[in-house]
Amino acid sequence: MNQELRVAAYAVCVQGEQILLARWVARDGTKRWTLPGGGMDHGEDPIDTAVREVEEETGYAAEMTALLGVDSIRRHYPRKLGSFADFQGLRIIYEARITGGSLRPETDGSTDLAAWCPLDTVRDLDRVELVDTGLGLWRERPALGRFPADG
Template identity: 35%
Template structure:
């Protein structure tokens, strides 16, 4: 099985050999809960998301990745920010790819579907904001969620 290993400000991290545009999505339901997946590749909790395919728009990739990983169809509503820190690299053990972080984080509202895990997500949950600190996440994912919670739609997007 492919493993994903995140490195941040780590002098032992492998050098990046690719840059792949990706998207993450902060999907909320009517109760204001946030959609999280329990990733299969690193055992962390995360926002749904993934690589943007050639010929695909950012919003289309966000909707597709959310549906594939969670069973939830969403409607894009806004932008949390951009994340491209060269000190954050991700090693994929299956092929030795080492990606420099390059992610656009959008907001969305759930419109339909049932929580359904996939090969990428061993579990899918709606999580109350007050419970988020109880979920194990990579620091980069926690940062993205904290920017969403701090902004709450009232600040400019994070650019980093």
């Protein structure tokens, strides 16, 4: 089984009662809302990753203002020729504020739309679990930057 590690950085951008989300398009065409962010390039600082990804996916310039936490996920995915990958995603989640730019969708990327969504409607959106994780970290600010494994 191949072991795969992906380190990524994401931004929780809340203004008033709205959160900035990007709509991720999976390989099978499924679309779900996520936090703006994505994979780190080799040698890139995680804050620079989050800033770059917010601009790529939403059109906005952003400043990371606080480290909210680090989230780790593990999945097993099928690969070619009947093999499987043991995937671990390490997700660094920041609080961010918008400093410039204008809202626009990403072109030729993994997302196709960006939008400000009312916080009280997020639970009704078709979204990845990272949105709930990011909002939970933003609201609760756990001392260790993560929630207990059983809760």
